[in-house]
Amino acid sequence: MVYKILFIPHLLGWRDPNDTGFFHVVRDVALANELLKQRPSLNIKFVLPRGFRSQFVEDNRFNVIKVPPVTFYSRVVEFHMLFDLIYQKISELDIDLIIGDMFAYACVIADMLEKHCILIADYIFPRRSANILARFCARRASLIIVCDTELHWPLPPLLRSIKDRLYFTGPILRPFDHLLSKSKSDVKRELGIDPNKFLLLVTMGGSGLFREPFKVAVKAFKIVKKHLPSTIMILCTGRVLEEKILPEREVPNGLIIKRFVSDLAPYIRASDIIITRGGHGTLMEASILGTPIVATRTTHVTRKREEIYNIRRIMKLGNLIYIPPEHFNPETLARTLIRLLKNPNLRKRMIEAGQKLPKNGREKAARIIIEFLDSHRNKI
Numbered sequence: 001m002v003y004k005i006l007f008i009p010h011l012l013g014w015r016d017p018n019d020t021g022f023f024h025v026v027r028d029v030a031l032a033n034e035l036l037k038q039r040p041s042l043n044i045k046f047v048l049p050r051g052f053r054s055q056f057v058e059d060n061r062f063n064v065i066k067v068p069p070v071t072f073y074s075r076v077v078e079f080h081m082l083f084d085l086i087y088q089k090i091s092e093l094d095i096d097l098i099i100g101d102m103f104a105y106a107c108v109i110a111d112m113l114e115k116h117c118i119l120i121a122d123y124i125f126p127r128r129s130a131n132i133l134a135r136f137c138a139r140r141a142s143l144i145i146v147c148d149t150e151l152h153w154p155l156p157p158l159l160r161s162i163k164d165r166l167y168f169t170g171p172i173l174r175p176f177d178h179l180l181s182k183s184k185s186d187v188k189r190e191l192g193i194d195p196n197k198f199l200l201l202v203t204m205g206g207s208g209l210f211r212e213p214f215k216v217a218v219k220a221f222k223i224v225k226k227h228l229p230s231t232i233m234i235l236c237t238g239r240v241l242e243e244k245i246l247p248e249r250e251v252p253n254g255l256i257i258k259r260f261v262s263d264l265a266p267y268i269r270a271s272d273i274i275i276t277r278g279g280h281g282t283l284m285e286a287s288i289l290g291t292p293i294v295a296t297r298t299t300h301v302t303r304k305r306e307e308i309y310n311i312r313r314i315m316k317l318g319n320l321i322y323i324p325p326e327h328f329n330p331e332t333l334a335r336t337l338i339r340l341l342k343n344p345n346l347r348k349r350m351i352e353a354g355q356k357l358p359k360n361g362r363e364k365a366a367r368i369i370i371e372f373l374d375s376h377r378n379k380i
Contacts, residue, residue: 027120047065124148143166191266214237225254233254237258278308278310
């Protein structure tokens with residue numbers, strides 16, 4: 001039997017030209033490829049807005065059902081607009097299973113179409129605002145794949161009914177064997193970077209909310225250069241921020257500014273330290289790829305709790321140094337970077353700690369999905 005699967009990626013990935021949420025598109029493509037590896041007969045499609053995300057998926061040889069990019073006015077409006085756009089596009093399709101990546105409304109769409117739905121979640125959050133997950137998932141999701149290793153606290157009351165439908169796989173990431181088989185020096189050479197120089201990578205996501213941390217990082221870099229002249233910094237600013245964070249005449253020697261990078265993994269692997277915020281994808285990839293992390297978090301109210309949880313999770317492993325937003329200034333950041341760069345043993349311990357994360361989450365998630373399809377063969 002040929003099962004037909006439709007992926008609906010993360011809600012934040014629908015803003016164009018915003019880069020926020022692109023990690024979830026990459027993750028879904030990696031999972032889709034793994035599904036095809038384990039079951040080549042599957043028929044897999046994606047639904048996405050027109051633009052660079054849909055192009056990325058097509059470049060990976062998957063069919064994309066395209067909808068117009070959404071302009072956001074309010075939380076309520078955005079949900080209804082997305083719901084209507086997606087439902088109109090897929091209501092007449094022959095689909096067996098919908099997979100929603102951090103997109104709770106996928107369950108509602110599946111319910112209306114009388115189809116099964118599997119949700120992918122970064123974690124299960126123990127706060128009252130998790131009620132949205134309860135409303136849209138507890139009664140409708142066939143199962144939920146959680147990209148975490150375990151449940152770290154009791155389930156909130158409204159989520160207890162889904163306990164037997166939770167599957168913990170660890171992070172779902174792309175295959176990185178081709179990078180992990182090479183040393184940082186080798187990857188630096190491939191990127192055209194002097195392997196004898198320290199490399200600092202700065203990425204804060206592409207939502208346009210994080211201009212100030214980039215400016216702090218540049219000022220910190222100037223201080224670091226005084227102590228360690230053989231240091232390079234790469235800023236990956238994303239599409240929304242202007243190409244130049246500061247006037248060209250003020251760009252210090254050794255600073256490289258890039259905008260959108262479709263594959264950040266080689267840069268993460270090559271870097272001696274990554275400076276970032278508490279986004280799930282970057283922290284997971286940096287840990288697996290063996291790069292020590294210096295992180296701050298957003299003060300944006302809707303993301304604050306999520307990033308605190310992500311940061312605490314990697315701090316507990318031992319691969320992250322956290323600088324709170326109120327202390328994220330050039331002097332503090334520079335001191336932290338200099339201490340790490342001058343202490344290779346500390347960097348080594350952090351790398352070893354981060355690489356304790358399970359690396360088989362993608363394979364486990366694919367097996368869970370295929371086993372679900374096979375067990376519900378007569379109901380599809």
